[in-house]
Amino acid sequence: MAKKLRVGVVFGGRSGEHEVSLRSAASILQSMDRKKYDVVPIGIAKNGQWLAGGKAQSLLAGEYRQPALPAKATRRQAHAAAVASVAEALDNETADEMSALDTGKLDVVFPVLHGTFGEDGTVQGMLEMAGIAYVGSGVLGSAVGMDKDAMKTMFAAAGLPIVKHVTLFRSEWKASPRKCTARVEERLKYPVFVKPANLGSSVGISKVKTRAELRPAINEAAKFDRKIVIEEGVGGAGRARATGKARELEIAVLGNDDPIASVVGEIVPDREFYDYESKYDASSTSEPVIPAKISRAESKQMREMAVRAFRACDLSGLARVDFLMEAADLASAKPAKIYVNEVNTMPGFTSISMYPKLWEASGIAYSELIDRLIQLALERHAERTHTSFSKE
Known part of the structure; x- marks a missing residue:
């Protein structure tokens, strides 16, 4: 029997998307095949403290209460405490609860972190320094994928259409x-x-x-x-410009140097645009439509654009590419313009999130998707061994 891979699943984090990360990680942990993987849950509290064992599970369940700092603690002291927790977490001599975080004991890390301090290249840089394989884009791709200004610069350089x-x-x-x-x-x-x-x-x-x-x-x-x-804003063309509403379309991309694109999906928001409440509020009636009701030519065009956007930002592993399409002008024969809006290098990953749903509609089940992402992480890590970092 093949040796099980030891996979660290990192979740939480300091960003405003902390709760979204917990939901994504819970779905991934529930779906990982324990016959293939020895799973190590690793939490990051909102104050930056790294957690393992029971504390990580408590964070995942929304029950963790981080220790209060002294009333007069400064932001610098709070930061120092968080940094100390990382150092402790990576120390071989720590208590049993924290020893699982020793990177030497992990084959690969799945950083299920959304937003700043996790999806923006910070954690990726730490894992690069530690020499451990990890799921998703590297430092450059993660940073560019988080910065909408830099991202648009990359899109423009690749000749992709973007909004003003x-x-x-x-x-x-x-x-x-x-x-x-x-x-x-x-x-x-x-x-x-x-x-x-x-x-x-x-x-x-x-x-x-x-x-x-x-x-x-x-x-x-x-x-x-x-x-x-x-x-x-993107509205419509011709007569549809004044009253038209842009269509919000999404494609999932999977791979490293030779990525593939999923079917096209569409989000029909219950508000003027797909904002935070529309995405996550329990009362939201926003509707995903998979596959999107577009022509074959439009689908082909967008899938090609998705792969170009993925490569333009030097991404790897996974990304969701979001598009805006003009509202159709029925009085005109001109096709509606399509714009690349942005890439998301660690999209929501619950079983009902768009990224997994797009792959499910494309023939890749949720558990298989997790397997593929872990293999892509290992492949990229192995490929890195062919790079020399010094003359000696």
């Missing part, structure tokens, strides 16, 4: 809101979408229809990042 946009720094917005507003209005038409450059799950995103709404929207986005991306 303006990027502002929080510092220049604070220094001169009037100049920034003039710059946005000079280049873009309302409605626009205001977003933090580095965040996911639609946190901090606002749809802005007038100048009066722009300032509070930028202030909201600026809470979450030093860079703010403002995008011109």
